[in-house]
Amino acid sequence: MPLALAPMEGFVDDLLRDVLTRVGGIDWCVSEFIRVNDRRLPASVFRRYAPELAHGARTPAGTPMRVQLLGSDPGCLADNAALACTLGAPVIDLNFGCPAKTVNRSRGGAVLLKEPELMGRIVGAVRAAVPAAIPVTAKMRLGYENADAALDCARALVDGGVAQIVVHARTKVDGYRPPAHWEWVARVRECVPAAIDVYANGEIWSVEDWQRCRAASGVEHFMLGRGLVARPDLARQIAEARAGRAPQPMAWSEVLALLQDFWRQLRRRAPPRFAAGRLKQWLVWLARSYPAADALWQRVRAEADCRALDTLLGVSLDRPERSASTAQRHALPPTPASALDAAA
Template sequence: MEGLLDHGLRDILTRVGGVDRCVSEFIRITDQLLPARSFTRVVPELLRGSRTRAGVPVRPQLLGSDPVCMAENAARLAELAPAGIDLNFGCPAKTVNRHRGGAVLLGEPELVHAIVAAVRRAVPADVPVSAKMRLGVDDEARLLDCAHAIDTAGAGELAVHARTKAHGYRPPAYWESVARVRQAVRLPVIANGDIWSVDDAARCRQVTGCGALMLGRGMVRRPGLALAIAAQGVRAAEPAASYGDAAVAALPWRRVVPLLADFWRDVCTRVERRHRAGRLKQWLNYLRVAYPEAQQAFDALRLVNDPEAIGAWLLSIEELPALVRRAPESENVQ
C-alpha cells in the first residue's frame, strides 16, 4: 500500500489494537546493495526493535527479481534485526511489473522459488522469511505451482491476495482459490482481499479455512476493524448505533478524532508542506465510507490546502469530544 499505509499511519493504526503484525510498503531492490538508511527510511521501526510505538512487530518487505541481489540486500537488512523479511510477489502496479517486480513474477514459478530460496539461505535461521502472492498474472493456471515454489523454497508463511494481477482490486475476491492454496501447501496461509467488516472476516475464514487474515484498505477505512475481529467470539460486540458496523462500534468517531490529529501532527513533521493537506484528505477519503462525520470533515477541507488552516480546524474538532464528555457533569451541576 505504497503512498498510503506508511510508518506514520502504521503507528496510528496499531495503537487501536487487534493487530498482531505489520508488513511494510515494499522496498525496491534492483542491482545495488542498499545502505542501511534505505531500509530505515521506509521502516524506521527498525530503529526501535522493529516494532511500532504500540509494540507491534513490523516485517520489512522486499520487491525484486534478481535472486542474488535480493539475497544480498536481505542479508544487509538482517543486520538491522528485523522482525522478519517479507517478499512481494503481489504488487499489480504496471510500473512495477514492467520492471519485473511484484505479481508479474507469478508467471515464472522457478524464479519465484529461486528468490525465496536465496533469501532464506542468506539470512540467519531465526529471521522469519514470508511471502505474499496473488492468484496469478492473467489467470490461475500457475497458482499452485507458485505456492509450491514458495513452500519448498523455505518460506515460513504465505499471504495470498485473492485476485490475479489482471483483476487489480476489482471485486470480488476469490477466497475459494485461497482455500486451494491452503490445502496444497504445508506452510501457514494468510488470507487477504475484500475483508471490509467483521462479517467479511468470518466468511473469509469459513471459505478459506485460514485462521489468520491480512487487512489492508479495510483497516484504513475502519481503524477499529482488527480490534472488532479480535473481539469476535470472545465477547459480544457492542451495538453499532445507527451505523450497523461492529468496527465502527469498536472505534467510534470520538476516538478517531484524536488519531486524526496525531496523524496530522506527524505528517507536518516529515512531509513537504505542499503535500500535507493531500495526505490528510487521502485518509479522510477512506474514512468517509464508514463514518458520516468523516464525510463532513472531507467536505469542510476539500478546498483547503493551507496547513495552518487545517491545523486550526483539526484543533477545533479535537476539542469537541472533550466537550461532549464534560456535558453531563455540567448538566448535573446545574
C-alpha cells in the same frame, strides 16, 4: 488467530502504522516494499522505509514490523535481505503481489507470478542468506491474468523455504475490483504443508466480511489492508468477535483523535503539499465508514493551506510531540494478549 496490517505502498508508512497499531488487534505489520534492482542498497534506505528498525522493529505501540523487499534478482535480493537482518529486521517478507504497471514493467511484484520457478529461486536465495532464526515470508496474488498457476506459485514458495504465505485473493488483472476469490485461498491451504501458515487477504471491510472469508477460505490467519485503513478498529472488532464478545465499534470522536494525531505528526515532518495530500487520502478512506469523515472531507478537500487545515481539524502545533512512551500511555486500550490467545 493472527491479524496483520497489510503494506500499502505510498500510504501505510511508519506514521500510519503507528496510529493504526495503537488501536489494538493487529499482531504484526509490514513495511512498504523496498525496491531492489541490481545493487546492495545503503542502510539509509532501509531506515527511511522502516524507521521502526531503530526501536527493535516495533511500532511505538509495540507491534512487530517486518521488512518487505521487491525485486527479481535472487542474488541481489539475498544480499539486501542479509543487510536488513543486520539492521534488525526480525522477518523478511517478499512481494509477489504488487499490481502497479511501473513495478511490473521492471519485473517486480505480480508479474513474477508468470515464473513460479524464479519465485522459488528468489525465496531459496534469501532463505540461504539470512540467519536460520529469521523467517522468510511472502505475499502473492492468485496469478497475473488468471489463477491457472496459483498452486504452482504457492508450491514454489514452499520449496524455496517460506514460513508463511499471504494470498491476496485476486489476480493482477483483477487489481482491487471486487470480488476477492476467497475459495482460492482454501485451495492454496490444501496444497501446501500444514506447517506453513496461509493468510487470506482482500475485501475484508467488516466483521461480516471476515466471517464470510473465514468460511470460504478455511483459514484462521488474515491480513487487512484497505478495510483497516477505512475502519481503524476493524482488527480489534474481529478479535473481539472471534473471542465470542460483541464488537464495540469506535466512536467518531476516537477516530478523529487518531486523525488529529496523524496530522500533527505529518505537519512536523512533511512538506505542506505532501502533508495535505496524505490527510485527504486517509479521509477518503475513512469516509467509507464514518459519515462525519465524509462531512470533514467536504470541508477540507479544496483547502491546501496547512494552517487552515490545522484550524479545521482543531489541531494546535504548540503542543509538544509525544514520545513513544507517552503515546503508549495515552493509546486506546489494545485487545489483551490473553483474549487473542483464547481466540486462536
